[in-house]
Amino acid sequence: MPELPEVETIVREIGPRLEGHKIVRARLKKTDVLRRVSKPRLLRTLTGNAVEEVSRRAKHAVLRLASGHRLVVQPRMTGSLIVYDRRPTKDETKYAVLTCTLEDGRFFLYRDVRRLGTLWLLDEKGWAAYTSRIGPEPLEETFTPFVFAERLQGTRTAVKKAIMDQRRLAGVGNIYANEALFEARIDPSKRTHKLSLDEFARLHAAIRDVLERAVNSSGTTVRDYRTGVGERGRFQFELKVYGRAGEPCVRCGKKLVTTHTIDLRATTFCPTVTVLSTSSSSGICVCPYTMISARGNAACSLCGVGWPNWSPCVTTIAKPSSSTSATCGRRERSSRSSTLPYTAVTGASVSRSVRISGFPTSPPCRM
Numbered sequence: 179m180p181e182l183p184e185v186e187t188i189v190r191e192i193g194p195r196l197e198g199h200k201i202v203r204a205r206l207k208k209t210d211v212l213r214r215v216s217k218p219r220l221l222r223t224l225t226g227n228a229v230e231e232v233s234r235r236a237k238h239a240v241l242r243l244a245s246g247h248r249l250v251v252q253p254r255m256t257g258s259l260i261v262y263d264r265r266p267t268k269d270e271t272k273y274a275v276l277t278c279t280l281e282d283g284r285f286f287l288y289r290d291v292r293r294l295g296t297l298w299l300l301d302e303k304g305w306a307a308y309t310s311r312i313g314p315e316p317l318e319e320t321f322t323p324f325v326f327a328e329r330l331q332g333t334r335t336a337v338k339k340a341i342m343d344q345r346r347l348a349g350v351g352n353i354y355a356n357e358a359l360f361e362a363r364i365d366p367s368k369r370t371h372k373l374s375l376d377e378f379a380r381l382h383a384a385i386r387d388v389l390e391r392a393v394n395s396s397g398t399t400v401r402d403y404r405t406g407v408g409e410r411g412r413f414q415f416e417l418k419v420y421g422r423a424g425e426p427c428v429r430c431g432k433k434l435v436t437t438h439t440i441d442l443r444a445t446t447f448c449p450t451v452t453v454l455s456t457s458s459s460s461g462i463c464v465c466p467y468t469m470i471s472a473r474g475n476a477a478c479s480l481c482g483v484g485w486p487n488w489s490p491c492v493t494t495i496a497k498p499s500s501s502t503s504a505t506c507g508r509r510e511r512s513s514r515s516s517t518l519p520y521t522a523v524t525g526a527s528v529s530r531s532v533r534i535s536g537f538p539t540s541p542p543c544r545m
């Protein structure tokens with residue numbers, strides 16, 4: 179199923195080609211994809227309406243129309259959204275479910291081979307109810323480790339299941355749940371309420387990192403997914419665990435293991451998943467006080483000092499003290515980092531941090 183990066187890719191590609199354009203004709207071949215709308219009402223609403231904005235919510239593409247309605251498309255396994263500058267060929271329209279002709283003669287198609295996807299037409303009120311049932315967007319700036327922990331706290335299910343629950347977190351499905359848990363070095367079957375604060379922070383950073391990299395690679399094509407211009411994604415070449423059962427772990431060389439016992443879907447992980455390496459340069463460093471994270475090779479966003487090989491430094495950062503030269507990992511921090519006033523950089527995130535009980539409230543680390 180297309181997850182967040184795939185739908186984001188589609189939306190970014192078709193958005194500029196649809197926004198501001200008027201639908202002059204709409205045809206619907208099959209009605210079994212429709213939700214909350216009849217065929218006559220859908221066609222009546224679309225015809226003569228203009229697309230004002232194309233956006234994404236969780237794994238769905240959302241077309242906001244001039245009338246205030248939203249056409250919500252969930253492509254699921256085999257659906258795709260494509261804009262054609264010319265009349266599509268017979269082959270291209272073979273599985274077209276919805277075909278819209280634009281005022282400038284171009285075509286907008288929703289195609290779905292097995293028709294597992296759905297089309298919803300919602301008014302303002304329907305949309306508000308719809309979107310309120312979905313969790314926060316992981317790539318939005320407001321999605322902090324604190325928001326993440328708040329959403330998951332008290333959940334007793336396996337953490338993999340919890341992060342795929344769209345009511346708790348939007349857009350993450352099986353592929354990226356597998357990848358993020360591997361990157362964060364967390365056992366996918368671990369009960370969510372047993373996660374430490376460090377683990378929440380690592381998982382938060384890993385989810386964002388994996389999703390961002392996948393968006394930059396136009397998503398993952400394992401089967402049917404195509405981008406909004408009909409091309410394959412490229413993130414399948416960067417997958418570290420998903421679909422790699424039996425292959426060697428990229429971190430330790432041990433054979434990756436697959437289980438279906440967590441959620442009946444394939445969960446692939448490294449048997450040494452929870453063993454924290456101190457030598458890898460690809461791990462994520464997280465400061466437990468600022469919750470600011472960086473990949474192993476990245477520079478600290480607070481002070482700009484590089485963090486090579488601090489992986490994961492969260493376990494080795496000393497408790498903050500009046501000392502200005504704490505050490506992290508094997509590397510002594512440069513004293514110049516302590517001259518940078520912490521609040522100048524992080525601003526509001528500090529006050530947010532004190533709201534969740536259990537998170538440290540005392541002076542943030544000055545890295």
Ligand SMILES: [Zn+2]
Nearest residue numbers: 427429430448
């Ligand atoms: Zn491994």
